Each structure stands twice: as C-alpha cells, then as structure tokens.
Amino acid sequence: MKKKIAIVMGGYTKESVISLKSGKEVYDNLNKEEFEPYKILILREKWVFIDETNNQEYPVNKQDFTVFVKNKVLKFDCVFNAIHGTPGEDGILQAYFHLLKIPYTGCHFHHASVTFNKKYCLSLLKKFGVNIAKSIFLNKNQFFCEKKILQKVGLPCFVKPNRSGSSLGISKVYEKKNLIFALETAFKTDDEIIIESDLKGMEVSVGVISFKNEIKVLPITEIISKNDFFDFESKYSGESQEITPARLFPKIDKRIQELSKRIYKILNLSGISRSEYIIVNGNPFFLEINTVPGLSKESIFPKQLKIAGISLSDLFKNSIYSSIGWKEN
Template structure:
C-alpha cells in the first residue's frame, strides 16, 4: 500500500512524535509498503492536500494531531487514516469532558474541576476557589495536553500559583483533580469497532516521584511490568473498564487507557490516549510483545484493522 506517515508536529510532544514516526516508518517499510514521510506542521497543509495515498498513519501527539484537527482535514479530503476520528480524538484530548462521560457511565474518576485561565487577572480568584474546593495534595494540569507536560502535584498551598501559571502556558483551561495515591497501570485496547479487546495490563514503576515526561521517554526512566502483578479479578475489571472507555468515546482501531489503582484496590480512570506513543520505550508495544506481536507486526495490525473498519463503513 501507499501510506503517508504524519509525525513531528508543533506540540510540546514533538520530540516524542519524531521518535514515534521513525518507528512507524521503518515498520511499514519492513512490511513492504511504499511510505511517504511528512514532518507535519500547519504550514505544511499543502503537502497533505496533494497526497495520493491509500492510507495515512498519524504518528502525531498533542495539538494538531491528537485533538481531531488533522482527522477533520483528512475526512474532508476523503483520505482514510489509522485511528480515531474527529469526535473521539477531541473528546479524549479534553480531559474534563471525557471524565464527565466516564463518570456518568459508572467508571471511577477522581474529583476534579476545570478553570478558565485565559485572563491572568483572575488567577487570584482561581487560587482561592482551588483552596476551598480541594485538600492537599492535588494535581493541576492543562486540560488538553499530553505526556504530563505542564502537570504539577501540589503538596503545599504556596505552590498553587506557580502550578496554575505553568499549566496555563500549555492551555486556556486547566484541570484540578484530587491526587490519587496508588499504583499506575495502563491498558492498551485494539480491534475492529465493537469487537475491541484489551491487551495485557502494564504496571508502570517510575524512577521519579510520578510518571513524568522523563520517566516516560528517557531510557531507564521507568520500569514496565507486563503483565501487571494484580489479581485476576482486578485484571478483568481493568480490561473491561478500558474497553468501555474506548467505546464510550467512540475510539477506533486502538487506544491506551491510563488508570491509578487506589489504596482501596479500585481502578480510577485517568484518561484515554487515542494516539499513544510508539517509541522504542513506549507501553503499547511492550504489551503487544507479551501476546507475541512484534513492533512491526503491531503496526501492520493497525493498518489491517483500519482497512477492516473502512470496509464495515462501506
């Protein structure tokens, strides 16, 4: 097949996306596809408009890649692509909106509030509202950002303002939520629409205090335990909750769902990643390896699933 790979981008996750893109390009070439690589940015839309390919593989992360915008452009051009569509991408990227959907459908979420930070003169009021609504420690992060960029775990009231300022650099809306102490796990999901299945659960043991950017992407930054050492009942619940979350947002082909297992042994859903990292240290390929899928085979599987879903739509 002729497949274009969009990667790079302009978000704070550009470096990660460059690594993801290189991995995808190599895997597709190894499988015999003709690949057109595009280090994408909004000023390169002309390259996308001129594309003559069978499929686009989106290896972008963050804004203009994971938020539904590039998906909308490809839809208008009637070019099929791997992964979730406009609505699912936008909903998953908007943490506050997706948490509302999860909570309304019985999935456990941490208590949270969203605040508009477009006007710096309101920061004093926002800080007071946060103090009234939350008990230390709590998390402040951009509402639409990935890879824990702009995230702070606030343990002291004097740090609230700086956490607001840092999160506001990445987004016009910030999310404040209870800090849930527990074990960090993630569950990859993939499959034909309506028949998705969860892959082995992964436990993440970061070398730092929490699973931050360095823990995610620097070699040795975290340990991935696959399958996670959790009992059978909890494993089943995590997998069921992950598939439910994937389907609630109407995700397509694949996603990765992040959880914290709290001290009561309950899975608290954090977010759904519609374009999870596919770098050499990424989680999804680790889980796929456990069921006998090499990196190259995993990428090829995404292509096959995209074709199957396209045929179902027709």
Template sequence: MKKNIAIIMGGYSSEYKISLKSGNVVYNYLNKDKFNLYRIHIFKNKWVYVDDADNETPIDRNDFSIPLKGNSITFDCVFNAIHGSPGEDGLMQAYFELLGIKHTSCDFYQAALTFNKRDLLSVLKPYGIKAAPSYYLNLGDEINESKIIDKVKLPCFVKANKSGSSFGITKVYKAEELKGAIETAYNEDDEIIIEGFLDGTEVSVGVLKLNGKTTVFPITEIVSENDFFDYQAKYEGKSQEITPARINAEQLEKVTQASRKIYDVLKMKGFSRSEFIFIGNEPFLLEMNTTPGLTTESILPQQAKEAGIELGMLFEYAITEALA
C-alpha cells in the first residue's frame, strides 16, 4: 500500500521562494508509483494543500490532515523542505512530534540549536570543533566598534544569527562600515554574530544517515565570483561549486571526521549540510543547515550525483530513514 507523504514548503522567512523551489523538485522527482504525494504550502496567513491545478485546500491544523471530498487525508511521513522558520528552527518538528507524525528532518531541539549559529558553535567547541573568533550583539546593545574590531579584526562578517541563504550578511572592511552592516543584519534577526574573516578554501559537506549509518557525501569546494558565498553566488550562478573538492588527503580526512562527529554528537537525523573553511589543513566550522537546498542546482543534490545517487532515490532514502 502506498504511503501518504506531505511535502511541506514555503515558510515565514526571506527564504520562502527557495523553499518552494526545493519542495517542487522533491515533488517532481519522488516516485509517484511508491508514494501518494501532497504539496503543502506553509505560510503565516495560511497552511494549504495545493493540487496540480493550483487549487488550495486548507489544512486542519488539529491533526495536520486534509479534508478532501468527504474524506480526511492523513500522512505517514512529512518531507520537510522549508528553509528557515518554521521548518528549520524546530517549530514544525515540535508540532509533528506532538502529533506523532514522522518527518524527514531532525528533532526539534537539534533544529533549534543548529539554526542558532552562536549556540551551535558554543555547544561544539568542547568537542574540538574549531570556529572563527566571534563577537555577539543583541538588538539594543551598545555598538562599540573598537571592542568588536579588537576581538575579530578586519575584515569581518556581520551575520544575522538565525537566518539562511546569506540573508543579512555583510563583509566589512572598515570600522565605519560596521553600523550599516549591523542594521542590515537586524533586518533579519534581533541577534547578531560578528566573525573574523578566515582566508582559506571553503567547502560544503552533506551528511545523511543511510541504513542506520552516518554517511558523508563527496565534498564540494565553493569558489565565489563575488566577495563571499552570498545570495547571488548561491542561487544566481555567481560561483563555482566543484565536486569533489580540490583538497588534499589530510584535509579530506579531517573535514570528513569533523562532519561525522558533529552529526553524531548532536544526534542528528535527516539531511545536514555543514560549511567549513580550511586554514592550512584544519577545518573551521561556519554553520550547519538541517534543511539544505534541494533544487537540481543545489549543493547536496550535486554531491549525491557524484556518489551515484539519483535525485529521486536521495529523497526516498530520507523518507525510508524517517519511517524506520
């Protein structure tokens, strides 16, 4: 009997358009002979099922079901393709846990932790995971440029603490640019992390538990045509994404071990994609994404292809693991 699978997409953040694209790729590539697929758009003003003719039916949020033609459609599993809130910060995960519905993403605590860059790096530091020097600000805090620069040096990155797809990130070269960059970050979040610039090779590492084993995919090297791996570089072709990465054997071993360690220490489930920069042979963690992009151009699907896994099977593995 075919399983009913809800593919949730959209969300409440600036990333909603990317999420809709990811969700539709999942819908198009999953095997419809094996699964009954339902596209669910999650927005602040509506949760709706969208059929192939773009007709919308409201979701019953009491049990996450769809009232259709006198029947109530319930789900065996939810495929989470929401980038940002509420799909990547733990809100949907907690909701599904309360309802007892299986889903392809990690648990709610892990989602909330990894979505918060500051907390993630703090939790992983005792496990030997290296990160750039950083300075924290909350909305309303005094902005002391000299203290910030003493801590992180210049150039530095000013980032929204809880945001993705490079929204709210600015690379700062001069002290007088700090306040403008901080204002930009506050447009996305009321918490900020300011990090020292790491000058080295940037890589992205995808991980998924396959048949109960933490599996690290072939690693991607990121070469941005812009000043850093910003929104244009990620989504508008302004970067080279080279898989497998052009790194030496020691770098490959260390970043593979670090990625697997992070996944296991945090007791992760589902997809993750972690970004690192090498200083010499040492990988420094930038961030971890638990709902990475899943379009045909996205990094994780590129890595799966290099590993010999076609897109439909990649998505099916995530469902199989969730149901198991």
C-alpha cells in the first residue's frame, strides 16, 4: 500500500515564497507509484490541505494533524518538511509531530532548535575547535556600548537576527553611525541578534546528507555575490554566481569536506543540511548551517546533488524511508 506523505510548506516568514517552490519540487519528484503526496500549506492564518484535483482547500485538524476530505479522515504516514525558517526549521513543528508520533524528515526537534539558533550553534562548535568570526550577542532592551562592540568586532561588521534564515534582517555596517539602524533592523526579525566581524575570503556552501546509511558530502559550491554580500536577493533573484565544484586546491577542498562531515556528526544531524563558510588564507570559518535548505530549481542544494549523481527522487525516497524506519523494496 502506498504511503501517504504530507509535504508541509509555507511558514511564518518571508521565506514562505521559497518554501512553496521547494514543496513543489518535492511533490513533483516523489514517485507516485510508491507514495501518495499531499500538499499541506502552513501559514499563521491557516493550515490547509490543497487538493490539486479540484483546487480546493481543506482545513487541517491541529489536534491530530488529520484532514477531513470527502467524508473520510485522511491520516499521514510521514511528513516531508519543506518549510524554511519558523516553524519548520527551528524545531517547533518537529516537536509537534514528535508529540503526535508522526515520522518527519530531517533532523530531530532538539537538534533543529540548536542549529537554527546562531548563538547556541556557534558557541557549541567553538568548543570543538571550529573557527568562527569574532562576535557579540545582544538581547532586545539589553544595555550595550557601541564603542566596546566595535572594538571587538571592528568595521565593517555584520548585524544579524539570531534566529532567521535566507539572510533576512541582515545588514553590513561600514560606519559607526549606521550601527544603531542595523540593530533596529535586525530586532524587527528577532529579539536576539548577533554582531560579527567581517571575514575577507571566499564564501562556499557545502551540502551534507544521510544517504543509504552513509554520511555523504556533496560537491562544494563557490559563491560570488554581485551585491555587497550573499543576501536574500542574491540567493533567489540571480544576483550571484555559483560555481560547483568550487575552485579550490584539493587540500583545502578535502579539509572543508572533512570539517563539514565532522560538524554534521557533532550536531548529531540526520537528513539533509547545507553549511556556509568563509575561507580566510586557506582556513575555513563556519558561518551557519541550514537543516531545511532550499530545494527549488534556483537553489544551491539540488545543483550539488546533480553533480554528485544523486536524483531528487532518490534522495526524497531515502529521507522518507529513513524517517519511517522501513526498508526499501
């Protein structure tokens, strides 16, 4: 019997537009002979099943994550998580499905809550000797001294929301007079922020997956942004050049691959992930990790998969099997 798969997409942030594209890729690439995929749209104002056959919406019962359709209760065997940002990437939805005992793709809820929180993730990895930029964390309404901040991180620097994705709410500050405005911008997205020193070097993105009971590192992508940094526009509007495989010396390429696999293990991840680094004088500095990376045609991750010779269909199938815990035919 075919397994019923709920593909959750949307979310509560501006990343919802990208999530819809990712969800569509999952829907289109799932083998319909093995799975029955259902598009589930999760927004602040509604949770609904979108019926492709009649273009109607049916509300999701949040008490048990079922849908009443055509006088029948639709229950799901597994949830494929395609939501970027909250509530799909920060552990909130994962914890909800955990309570309902519904299998879901990707890492566990407690690991997602750590990886999505830059403060926790960077602090943890620093303890394991991973290179990170000089940084300061601030909570909203916390007293701070501009002079002390800039003495530590220098100029230019980056001001980022602590819990956000796709570079939303990030500013690059070149002059002291612009720091306050950057802080205010970041605090509109999150009540915790991080201020980081600017690292001069090559930016790279590395996909890591659990595939057929093995951790695999995908070909590394070099990122050349046409904008001031790799912001939302650069990521999704074609304002960047992405080169896969990255133009790296074999020794550095190997070092980054080994580091990415090590970080994946340290964070005890499962499923798919994509981490970002700046290479400074041959040394990789970790920026962040995404446990629900973009899967749209414009996204980096599917391009890395293609070069690695792994189809989206095979990866999605493997993710579902791993989550449910039953073997492939």
